[in-house]
Amino acid sequence: MTQHDTVGILLTNLGTPAAPTPAAVRKYLAQFLSDRRVADSLPRPIWWLILHGIILRVRPAKSARIYRRIWTSEGSPLLVISQRQVSALQSVLDERCSVPVRVELGMRYQEPSLGEALQRLHADGVRKLLVVPLYPQYSAATTASTFDEIASRMKGLRWLPALRFINGYHDDEGYISALCESIRPVWAKRGPPDRLLFSFHGLPLRHIDSGDPYHGECETTVRLVCERLSLGDEQWALSFQSRVGREEWLRPNTDELLWQWGKEGVKRVDVVCPGFSADCVETLEEIAIRGRDTFLSAGGGALHYIPGLNDRPEHIRALADLAFSHAGDWLNG
The missing domain is CATH 3.40.50.1400 (Rossmann fold)
Structure with a gap:
């Protein structure tokens, strides 16, 4: 086996501020609300003035107080749980796959970014990549926005990996x-x-x-x-x-x-x-x-x-099965 046989699984989610502070929330909201898939009701110049002149001056402090109510000693619940999902899925796929698999996490907004995740996968020699946005129900504001960002980040690659993209699994x-x-x-x-x-x-x-x-x-x-x-x-x-x-x-x-x-x-x-x-x-x-x-x-x-599916074993098995249904030929060698 060479490293080029490695299959990459990229789990993606929305993202989270780095800290429950106005400064961190402002940075997150500036990126989130600048996405044309999310904020598309007004002409861009008008929206830019509203976003930077009003929203990013007022909303970060209020949102930071909300985030502080659910922040844990480990950090943002979304990030901590997402990292556990990656670790659990990696373990399941290591047992089930006949080829090397690398599971990575990338957030649409803030860290760890999709760009960073793609760079890590590329450095590991991944030549086949399955992208799994963790949005069961498709929406242009989430799933399609993820695709936009991945396509944008891949523009700089000379050698693109074979790419498959799961656009939803609402009835899986x-x-x-x-x-x-x-x-x-x-x-x-x-x-x-x-x-x-x-x-x-x-x-x-x-x-x-x-x-x-x-x-x-x-x-x-x-x-x-x-x-x-x-x-x-x-x-x-x-x-x-x-x-x-x-x-x-x-x-x-x-x-x-x-x-x-x-x-x-x-x-x-x-x-x-x-x-x-x-x-x-x-x-x-x-x-x-x-x-x-x-x-x-x-x-x-x-x-x-009732808590979310998070890293429950049934959820991780479902994600593994989903990966096999979309890329079984890759994962079975």
């Missing part, structure tokens, strides 16, 4: 099974809730109207999980979180639905966030803390956030 059997297996132990311990809420990151309706399949893929994921868990229509709901700006987004809004359920006197709600492959500020703070506060303050009984 292993993924659906992993979601169900993350829910079942919770219910075995304390019984099923009055309502199970599937909360996904929201998107402007304009994106869906322009052809983005995200909404439909979220619905398919939920339907498959509910069928597997034998849930009736009255036992669950689908909602969308993290809305910003004034334009219309996908509905219902998670916070509004939790408030409504609290007013109705619902006793217990469990929330699962299938679109987030690793727990992060949107799950640990927006749902587990603020969502719970919203529900309880409206009169609800109890809200429990």
Whole structure:
């Protein structure tokens, strides 16, 4: 075997500030909100003035306080969990593959960057590369943005690797099974809730109207999980979180639905966030803390956030199976 036989697996996710400080958050937001796939509603010169003249002067301090609520001694939960995912997947693939495999992590924004990850893989002699964006439901703002950045970073390479790119896995059997297996132990311990809420990151309706399949893929994921868990229509709901700006987004809004359920006197709600492959500020703070506060303050009984798939063994096996389904000929030699 030569080093050129090594297959690279690049796991990617959104990214995180390096620290829960205004300066670090400002750096992160400046990169994130400069992405044309993310901020596309205004002409670029106007958006640049708004971003640098208003948003990056006001929002970093508020966001830093939010990040501090979920920051751990190890650092950002998203980064720590993502690193564990890489290590776990590396171990599984080392056992299953007949060729050398190198698993790397690259974040779309901030560190470790996609550019750095590609450089490490290139230095290791990787000639076959499978990119796995950890966004089960495709969206141009996440999955396509990742592709854009990888293509841009590869412009400087004289010898490009053979490239395969997974653009989603919302209905993948292993993924659906992993979601169900993350829910079942919770219910075995304390019984099923009055309502199970599937909360996904929201998107402007304009994106869906322009052809983005995200909404439909979220619905398919939920339907498959509910069928597997034998849930009736009255036992669950689908909602969308993290809305910003004034334009219309996908509905219902998670916070509004939790408030409504609290007013109705619902006793217990469990929330699962299938679109987030690793727990992060949107799950640990927006749902587990603020969502719970919203529900309880409206009169609800109890809200429990069911942790993300993270580095659960079922999730790692699903990712390994996904890699084999897309690159089995590479991984089997």
